[in-house]
Structures are given as structure tokens and as C-alpha cells.
Amino acid sequence: MVLGHHPGPTGSGRHLLFYGHYDVQPPEPLELWTNPPFEPVMAEGPNGPRVVARGAVDDKGQVMTWLEALRFWHETAGGPPCRITVMVEGEEETGSKNLPDFLDANADALRADVVVISDSNLWDRDTPAIVTSVRGLVYTQVDITAANKDLHSGLYGGSALNPINLITRILGDLKDEAGTILVPGFYDGVAEPSAAQRAQWDALGFDEAAFLGGVGLSVPAGEAGRSAPERLWARPTADVNGIWGGYTGEGAKTVIPADAHAKVSFRLVPGQSPSKVIAGFRDFIVDRLPEDAQVKIQVFSYGEGIAVPSDSPFIRAAQGALTEVFGRPAVLAGGGGSLPVVGQIKEILDLDCLLVGFGLDDDQVHSPNEKFDLVCFERGIDSHIRMLAALAGA
Amino acid sequence: MVLGHHPGPTGSGRHLLFYGHYDVQPPEPLELWTNPPFEPVMAEGPNGPRVVARGAVDDKGQVMTWLEALRFWHETAGGPPCRITVMVEGEEETGSKNLPDFLDANADALRADVVVISDSNLWDRDTPAIVTSVRGLVYTQVDITAANKDLHSGLYGGSALNPINLITRILGDLKDEAGTILVPGFYDGVAEPSAAQRAQWDALGFDEAAFLGGVGLSVPAGEAGRSAPERLWARPTADVNGIWGGYTGEGAKTVIPADAHAKVSFRLVPGQSPSKVIAGFRDFIVDRLPEDAQVKIQVFSYGEGIAVPSDSPFIRAAQGALTEVFGRPAVLAGGGGSLPVVGQIKEILDLDCLLVGFGLDDDQVHSPNEKFDLVCFERGIDSHIRMLAALAGA
Numbered sequence: 001m002v003l004g005h006h007p008g009p010t011g012s013g014r015h016l017l018f019y020g021h022y023d024v025q026p027p028e029p030l031e032l033w034t035n036p037p038f039e040p041v042m043a044e045g046p047n048g049p050r051v052v053a054r055g056a057v058d059d060k061g062q063v064m065t066w067l068e069a070l071r072f073w074h075e076t077a078g079g080p081p082c083r084i085t086v087m088v089e090g091e092e093e094t095g096s097k098n099l100p101d102f103l104d105a106n107a108d109a110l111r112a113d114v115v116v117i118s119d120s121n122l123w124d125r126d127t128p129a130i131v132t133s134v135r136g137l138v139y140t141q142v143d144i145t146a147a148n149k150d151l152h153s154g155l156y157g158g159s160a161l162n163p164i165n166l167i168t169r170i171l172g173d174l175k176d177e178a179g180t181i182l183v184p185g186f187y188d189g190v191a192e193p194s195a196a197q198r199a200q201w202d203a204l205g206f207d208e209a210a211f212l213g214g215v216g217l218s219v220p221a222g223e224a225g226r227s228a229p230e231r232l233w234a235r236p237t238a239d240v241n242g243i244w245g246g247y248t249g250e251g252a253k254t255v256i257p258a259d260a261h262a263k264v265s266f267r268l269v270p271g272q273s274p275s276k277v278i279a280g281f282r283d284f285i286v287d288r289l290p291e292d293a294q295v296k297i298q299v300f301s302y303g304e305g306i307a308v309p310s311d312s313p314f315i316r317a318a319q320g321a322l323t324e325v326f327g328r329p330a331v332l333a334g335g336g337g338s339l340p341v342v343g344q345i346k347e348i349l350d351l352d353c354l355l356v357g358f359g360l361d362d363d364q365v366h367s368p369n370e371k372f373d374l375v376c377f378e379r380g381i382d383s384h385i386r387m388l389a390a391l392a393g394a
Numbered sequence: 395m396v397l398g399h400h401p402g403p404t405g406s407g408r409h410l411l412f413y414g415h416y417d418v419q420p421p422e423p424l425e426l427w428t429n430p431p432f433e434p435v436m437a438e439g440p441n442g443p444r445v446v447a448r449g450a451v452d453d454k455g456q457v458m459t460w461l462e463a464l465r466f467w468h469e470t471a472g473g474p475p476c477r478i479t480v481m482v483e484g485e486e487e488t489g490s491k492n493l494p495d496f497l498d499a500n501a502d503a504l505r506a507d508v509v510v511i512s513d514s515n516l517w518d519r520d521t522p523a524i525v526t527s528v529r530g531l532v533y534t535q536v537d538i539t540a541a542n543k544d545l546h547s548g549l550y551g552g553s554a555l556n557p558i559n560l561i562t563r564i565l566g567d568l569k570d571e572a573g574t575i576l577v578p579g580f581y582d583g584v585a586e587p588s589a590a591q592r593a594q595w596d597a598l599g600f601d602e603a604a605f606l607g608g609v610g611l612s613v614p615a616g617e618a619g620r621s622a623p624e625r626l627w628a629r630p631t632a633d634v635n636g637i638w639g640g641y642t643g644e645g646a647k648t649v650i651p652a653d654a655h656a657k658v659s660f661r662l663v664p665g666q667s668p669s670k671v672i673a674g675f676r677d678f679i680v681d682r683l684p685e686d687a688q689v690k691i692q693v694f695s696y697g698e699g700i701a702v703p704s705d706s707p708f709i710r711a712a713q714g715a716l717t718e719v720f721g722r723p724a725v726l727a728g729g730g731g732s733l734p735v736v737g738q739i740k741e742i743l744d745l746d747c748l749l750v751g752f753g754l755d756d757d758q759v760h761s762p763n764e765k766f767d768l769v770c771f772e773r774g775i776d777s778h779i780r781m782l783a784a785l786a787g788a
Contacts, residue, residue: 239559336552
């Protein structure tokens with residue numbers, strides 16, 4: 001954890017806590033990167049120059065937007081306009097396991113008026129966005145074992161339990177034809193968006209065809225009968241993020257393996273209990289497990305979905321600053337990703353977060369050739385310079 | 395291909411073709427081997443000394459049983475008792491792709507009276523076995539692709555198609571609750587065993603509890619309402635031999651990958667058409683494929699199930715020789731594995747095979763620490779020495 005404090009000018013009333021993270025997702029598959037992932041390069045894109053590297057936008061590059069804004073204040077005004085604490089974490093991508101204890105131990109120093117986080121996207125290149133909710137995340141690894149060794153599929157096929165067939169059967173059952181997730185109790189506590197919320201989202205004109213078209217898809221997957229903002233921001237998911245077992249090399253090996261494995265994660269919305277989801281998922285698997293199979297379930301991430309206020313003096317202040325930079329106010333949008341820190345800060349410090357980020361949907365976050373357009377980076381710096389003044393006076 | 399001929403004594407009537415293979419399955423997972431897989435070691439087991447190495451029994455060690463028998467004849471009688479051809483292949487484990495052309499090109503030299511193959515098991519340590527059928531094998535690789543790159547499961551989860559969820563859904567559908575394989579047309583041509591065949595198999599007293607118990611299992615998987623010999627020898631299978639996709643490292647990566655893959659194989663019984671099974675499997679997948687997913691199906695092995703005669707002068711001759719060595723005749727049993735060469739030899743050379751092998755069920759064929767008990771190896775040599783005499787005069 002990197003922690004820094006600046007007292008600000010004597011007598012200033014506000015205390016802002018900036019949070020970001022310097023850790024990144026694994027860069028694999030390496031062969032799809034055009035340059036080594038940890039050697040940033042400048043490249044040309046449709047929006048002009050961009051930085052290409054793992055972490056370019058998530059979140060090293062976005063941390064730099066507010067660090068550069070603080071530098072600007074330091075160089076032009078001798079320091080920030082109010083009391084500042086910065087906190088840059090190194091475990092965000094692996095579930096922020098040690099963050100709660102850290103927040104607890106440093107609560108007095110960290111209890112600011114608002115927490116500013118830039119780890120999200122613009123609405124589009126020319127329209128800022130303030131995120132008013134984040135989904136929670138439960139991330140598990142499922143290990144299924146059967147025979148005590150790998151078996152020959154000719155000698156044992158038809159008699160011995162195959163754990164890969166079993167894991168496909170179990171995970172293939174996760175959703176019905178309409179995309180409804182079948183884990184028992186999974187939807188407990190999930191609220192329907194209000195009519196007003198639905199109307200506000202409909203008014204955004206979210207272009208799902210363009211959103212999917214950008215990654216080579218055309219048909220929305222997920223729950224039937226929902227709009228894209230609902231599915232992405234207000235509905236939970238069940239995704240298998242990885243699977244492996246048996247022979248995965250070239251050609252053929254006629255093996256019935258001893259084990260099979262999967263990474264299975266759930267994005268949660270406000271109201272869902274992560275521990276109930278984990279218990280339900282365990283029951284879901286155990287109910288489908290024959291006598292000769294054993295299962296181990298590891299939990300790597302555990303966090304609730306969180307809604308943040310969509311109106312507050314800080315949001316109004318940020319809107320003013322963003323309008324100066326972009327010529328228009330920020331869209332209030334839901335967020336599909338998870339920022340465990342948002343829930344932990346709410347729970348431990350009883351603070352709300354102001355989520356203003358400068359990425360774009362095509363930044364290839366968590367994918368090869370992750371990038372950050374320079375125009376977004378520069379607007380991010382400019383926005384934070386002005387937000388510092390506005391939030392200090394909010 | 396290693397090919398050798400010996401004319402035998404002038405005027406001898408019979409011509410025996412010995413077939414074996416020197417190639418092996420990949421040794422992975424390497425960490426489960428107690429010694430390097432390609433450096434054979436002697437170890438002690440419940441049956442006395444054993445050779446531990448990849449290929450110890452499948453099939454290098456069994457090839458040595460008849461090579462040692464030929465050496466015995468050479469050293470004690472100046473040569474074999476009849477005309478001999480030996481053929482040792484290096485592509486058996488990868489589907490014998492080039493064997494048909496080789497058999498065709500060398501048909502005159504290879505057209506013996508019978509083909510002797512040792513690539514199967516004893517009934518138990520003290521009871522020999524002659525295998526009267528082998529299952530065919532169709533081995534495929536299924537590659538499913540969706541988005542044009544890996545996606546962040548927070549930004550896209552709920553909207554983007556996940557190819558791992560999809561492949562588990564498709565493969566999880568392969569069998570119903572009773573173990574019936576749901577590929578369309580899959581059972582076309584599959585004959586029920588005759589009452590006489592069932593009675594002979596029942597009389598064998600196959601101990602499935604011991605068979606499964608030896609590998610840590612207790613409950614037969616596969617089709618309900620069938621005996622173990624039926625499921626292992628007379629019924630086809632569908633096994634996923636490998637699966638991979640997405641993130642498979644330590645911890646968590648919240649990715650929706652661009653692709654997912656599986657190795658899927660089918661053991662076939664006499665009467666099933668491999669090409670119909672492949673076509674049915676393709677239809678089975680395509681029927682379950684949403685618009686945004688693409689599938690590629692590669693076929694690595696392709697062979698019919700084959701029944702060989704359970705009565706012939708050669709079988710009677712072999713029975714006599716085996717009874718001399720073991721004190722009892724061989725059990726006539728079906729075989730669950732696949733020997734593509736048996737079908738190819740039947741089709742191209744119009745020859746039957748005599749399948750007499752000396753492995754044991756616990757030899758860990760295709761698994762780490764594959765072994766061959768020395769007592770089996772020695773009885774195999776002794777059996778081949780005596781079978782050479784008996785078959786030469788059959």
C-alpha cells in the first residue's frame with residue numbers, strides 16, 4: 001500500500017481521499033500482445049496517440065490523472081487546495097484481501113469527506129460519466145476429483161466416472177434457456193430498477209449493437225427481456241472465467257483424468273449477499289455430485305454490489321468541473337465491474353465514493369494490448385485539476 | 395515403421411505376422427511420476443519386481459515378449475518354426491494415420507495366415523485372456539470461438555457470450571441421466587449382445603467393485619441397466635478427455651475469454667459408423683450454437699469397432715500353448731480399448747488378428763508410473779515361445 005498525506009492550506013475544511021491501484025491482471029495470453037505488456041509503447045489509434053501496456057488504463061494510467069493534477073496544484077499554487085490523502089493499493093485485482101484490516105488500522109487518518117476514485121470509463125470520448133453503482137464479485141475455483149489417477153478411456157470408458165464430463169454437466173446447468181441463473185437463492189435481495197431509474201437509463205440511448213459489435217459480437221447474451229443497462233449494471237451474472245482438465249496438448253490422448261477444474265465468478269448487485277451466493281453455489285454443485293466425486297471450492301474474491309448516492313454536494317461539484325472540461329455534464333450510469341474498495345470504505349469508514357473515470361469501452365481492459373488514449377488521459381488530468389478546486393469548496 | 399522378415403524353415407506352411415507399436419502416450423502430468431518416465435526403473439510391487447516407465451506395458455514391453463520368444467527360437471533352434479514377419483509401428487497412439495497406405499503398399503509381404511498382437515491384458519495374473527472384440531475410436535477436438543478478444547467480465551458480463559459457459563452447456567448435454575448418449579444417430583447399428591454372449595460374460599464373474607475399487611471409485615458410471623462387461627466391451631462411450639479455456643493460473647482473473655476448447659472421444663462398437671458418429675456430433679454441437687459462436691471440429695482418430703472370431707485353428711492352438719504356461723485356458727473376453735490396426739488389417743489384408751496380451755488392469759496404462767510386472771513379462775515370453783510352435787503347426 002502506498003499512502004501519502006498533505007495537510008493542505010491551514011483552515012481548509014475539506015479532506016479528500018484519493019484511491020487507486022497499481023496492481024494489474026495477468027497479461028496472458030502473451031502471444032496476442034504486439035509489444036511486451038510491461039514495456040509501454042505509444043501507438044496511433046482513431047483518437048490519436050495512445051499508451052499500450054498492461055495497466056495503461058486499469059488502473060496505473062488513471063492513478064496518474066489525479067497524481068498529475070496534484071502535481072499541477074503543487075507547481076502552480078504550492079500545494080493542493082484542501083487536505084489530501086492518497087492511497088494506492090497493490091491487491092485490487094486479487095480481491096483486496098488485506099484492505100479491510102488496513103482501513104481499520106488507519107481509520108482516523110483515512111476518514112475524509114469523500115473518496116475520489118478513477119477506475120471507470122467515460123460515457124464516450126466526449127462525454128464524462130459518474131458511476132452510481134458497482135457490482136460485487138464472488139470469484140471461486142471449483143476442483144472436482146474422481147478416480148485416484150488418470151485412467152485409459154478404453155479400459156475404463158463406460159464404467160469410470162469422468163470428472164470433465166461431470167464438471168461440464170454441472171456448469172452447463174448454471175443457466176436456463178432464458179439466461180436465468182439456477183443457483184438456489186441467487187436472486188434473493190435483487191431489486192428491480194425503479195421506473196425512474198429505467199427511464200433515465202433508457203434516455204441514455206445505450207447502443208448495445210455498437211458495444212457488442214466492437215468485440216465481434218452481435219446478439220446480447222445473458223438474461224432475456226432486459227435492456228443492456230439493466231443486464232450490465234442491475235443484474236447479476238455467472239461466468240466461467242477458466243476451465244481445465246485432462247489432456248490439453250496437441251493431438252489425442254485417450255485419458256479419463258482424475259480431476260477437472262474451473263474458475264467461476266458471479267457479479268452481484270446491491271441487495272445480494274455474497275455469503276448466501278457462495279453457499280447456494282456450493283449446494284448447487286453438491287446436489288449434482290455423484291458419490292465417487294469430491295469437490296473443493298476456493299473463494300478468491302468476495303464483495304457486495306454497492307449503490308452510491310447520485311446526488312450530493314460532491315457530485316454537484318464534480319459535475320461543474322467536468323462540464324468545464326467536456327462542455328457537457330456527466331452521464332449518471334451504473335457500473336458493471338467491481339471495486340471491492342467501495343463497499344469496504346462504506347462499511348469501515350462510512351464514506352461514499354465519487355467514481356469518475358476516463359477510460360473507454362475499447363480500452364481492452366484485462367485483455368492483450370490494453371490501452372489508454374492520450375486525449376482521455378489529458379482530459380482526466382484537466383478534470384481532476386478542476387475537481388480539486390470544486391470539491392475543496394463543496 | 396520397423397519391418398522384419400524371416401523365411402522360417404524351408405517348406406513350413408504357416409506365415410505369422412507379429413504387430414506391435416513403439417510409440418507411447420504423452421507422459422504428462424510429469425509431477426506424478428516417481429521417476430523420469432523415459433528412464434525405466436525396477437520397483438517392487440505386490441506381484442514382485444516390475445518395470446516402471448512410459449511404454450513399460452503399452453506396448454514396448456509387450457513387443458519385447460514376442461521379440462524375446464523369437465530370440466529364444468533363434469538361439470535354441472537356429473530360427474523360428476515357420477515364416478515370420480514383424481511390424482512395429484510408431485503412430486498407434488495417434489491414430490495409425492499412415493498405416494493403411496503402408497499395409498496397402500506392402501500387402502504381398504504382409505498377407506500372413508494370422509496376425510499376432512500383444513497389446514491387451516491378462517484376465518488376472520494367473521489367467522490368460524484372448525480378446526474377441528475391440529472398440530473403435532473417434533477422437534475429436536472442438537474449438538469454440540465467440541468475441542474477437544478476451545473481455546473484462548465486469549464490463550461485458552451479462553451482455554457478451556461466454557464460450558466456456560457455452561462449451562460446458564453443450565458437452566454437459568452429451569448424456570442424459572441414465573447415461574444414454576444424446577448425439578443423434580449415435581446408436582445406429584449397435585447390436586445387443588446375444589443371450590449366449592451375455593451368459594458367457596456373466597460366467598466370467600467380472601468383479602466390477604474390485605475393478606473400480608483399484609482406482610478409488612465405487613459406483614459404475616456409464617449406461618444404467620447394463621453389466622460391466624457390456625458397458626466396457628459392447629457399449630459405446632462419450633468421454634471428454636481434455637478441456638481448456640480462459641484463465642487457468644493461480645487466483646483470479648475476471649475474464650470472458652474469446653475461445654474454449656475440448657478433446658472429445660467416442661469408443662465405438664461393431665456396427666457403428668465412425669463417419670456417421672462424427673456427422674452426428676457435428677450436428678449436436680451446431681444445433682446448440684448461438685449465432686455469435688463459431689465451431690471448428692478436428693478429427694484425430696477414426697476407427698470402427700471390430701469383432702474377431704472366437705473360434706479358429708489359431709485360437710485353439712493358442713489356447714493349448716497358454717494352458718501349458720498358466721495351467722488353465724484363456725478367458726474369451728471383449729476389449730474396451732481400440733486397436734485401429736485390427737480393423738485396417740481386416741479391411742486391407744483380409745486377415746484376422748489373434749489378440750493375446752499380458753498386461754494387468756492396474757498397469758496404469760496412459761497414466762503416470764505405468765508398469766509391467768516381471769512375472770507377466772516372463773509368462774508372456776514363455777507363452778509366445780510355445781504359441782510359435784503351436785501356431786506354426788495349426
